[in-house]
Amino acid sequence: MKKLTIISAIIVYTIITAFSPSTSPQSRWLKRQQAKQPPILLETLSDNIGHKIIIEFKRGKTMNYPLMAFWIEDLEGNYIQTLYVAQSIAQGYFRHGDTSTGRWQPGPLRRPAALPYWSHKRGIKAADGLYIPTIDNPMPDAVTGATPTSNFILSTKTETKEIKTFNIMMEINQSWDWNNYWHNNKYPDDVNYKTSSQPALVYRATVDISNLQSEYKMEVIGHSHWSGANGNLYEDLSTITSALKIVGEVIIRLE
Numbered sequence: 681m682k683k684l685t686i687i688s689a690i691i692v693y694t695i696i697t698a699f700s701p702s703t704s705p706q707s708r709w710l711k712r713q714q715a716k717q718p719p720i721l722l723e724t725l726s727d728n729i730g731h732k733i734i735i736e737f738k739r740g741k742t743m744n745y746p747l748m749a750f751w752i753e754d755l756e757g758n759y760i761q762t763l764y765v766a767q768s769i770a771q772g773y774f775r776h777g778d779t780s781t782g783r784w785q786p787g788p789l790r791r792p793a794a795l796p797y798w799s800h801k802r803g804i805k806a807a808d809g810l811y812i813p814t815i816d817n818p819m820p821d822a823v824t825g826a827t828p829t830s831n832f833i834l835s836t837k838t839e840t841k842e843i844k845t846f847n848i849m850m851e852i853n854q855s856w857d858w859n860n861y862w863h864n865n866k867y868p869d870d871v872n873y874k875t876s877s878q879p880a881l882v883y884r885a886t887v888d889i890s891n892l893q894s895e896y897k898m899e900v901i902g903h904s905h906w907s908g909a910n911g912n913l914y915e916d917l918s919t920i921t922s923a924l925k926i927v928g929e930v931i932i933r934l935e
Contacts, residue, residue: 720832724764724823730838731889732935733763733848737832738928745829746854746926747791749798752838752846755886759801760846762819763836766827769794769812770819788815792908793876798851800911811911844889850898853880854926861919862906872907878923880904882913885932898930 719736735750749765768774774789792799792810799811806814813819838846857877858864867873881903885896902915903923917924 717830720828720830722764722825722828722832722834724825724834724836725839726835726837727822728837728839730840730843733834733836733838734933734935735763735834735836735848736929736931736933737828737834738930739830740925740928742854742857742922742925743829743927744854744857745827746852747794747827748850748852749795750834750836750848750850751798751801752843752848753801754843754846757801757847759803760843761839762798762802762823763848764823764825764834765795765798765819767824768827769799770824772813772815772818791872791875793872793879793904793906794853794908795851795880795904796908797880797882797904797911797913798849799908801849810908812908846887848885848887848896848898848932850883850930851880851904852883852926853904854878854923857922857926859919859921867907870907872909876906876908878903878920879906879914881917881920881923881926883927883930885930887932887934889934892934894933896932898927898932900924900927 747766747769749769750763752760752763754760769791772788772790774791790808790810790812792812794812796811802811804813805811806817808814853876855875855877859878862878864874864877881900883898884901885898887896900917902913903917903920904914905912
């Protein structure tokens with residue numbers, strides 16, 4: 681009987697593993713193929729006259745359709761401008777935003793937990809009290825684009841060359857990446873938390889034009905609020921696991 685139980689457990693584990701989205705042979709094959717592909721090229725703010733910034737993003741092992749934003753701020757943490765933000769957040773319109781018919785279809789959707797550090801820094805409050813763009817008041821197309829699913833290179837520009845020292849920031853968030861601490865029953869009554877799981881992570885690189893380096897590597901500095909209730913930065917990353925592997929490496933170069 682004990683031997684039969686062990687065999688049954690092995691069979692169950694094999695079935696679960698085979699159909700798990702993150703561990704199935706098909707999923708691993710797809711990730712290997714994506715890693716082999718040349719990086720996607722994105723361009724924003726091409727009409728600006730400021731410093732040209734090249735951001736090279738290399739995916740991590742757990743990357744799977746994250747939302748992200750890049751922006752710049754001064755050394756005191758004051759927001760200056762957005763360089764790029766995922767199109768769905770910028771427009772308040774998601775491919776899987778409407779369930780009124782009983783199935784996923786495109787439509788308006790509010791996701792305050794997606795990128796709360798960036799959205800609160802931006803500081804534009806919508807009529808519903810949330811600090812994220814709406815379908816009626818979207819961000820300009822010049823800073824938006826579809827979310828890349830693999831490696832990409834973003835070419836963008838600052839508004840002016842007058843700024844000499846600044847931080848380049850990135851916030852990134854991936855839904856449904858639960859772990860033992862950020863589990864799906866941690867805040868059972870918080871609908872916004874349910875769409876975020878592990879909170880968004882914030883990365884930073886500091887640029888000094890007067891002492892320009894050949895490249896800068898972005899470093900993670902903390903996480904955002906788990907449901908987007910505020911724009912605070914939480915520096916303790918001890919509860920964060922797989923979310924730290926969404927990003928492999930982000931390199932900044934100025935031209």
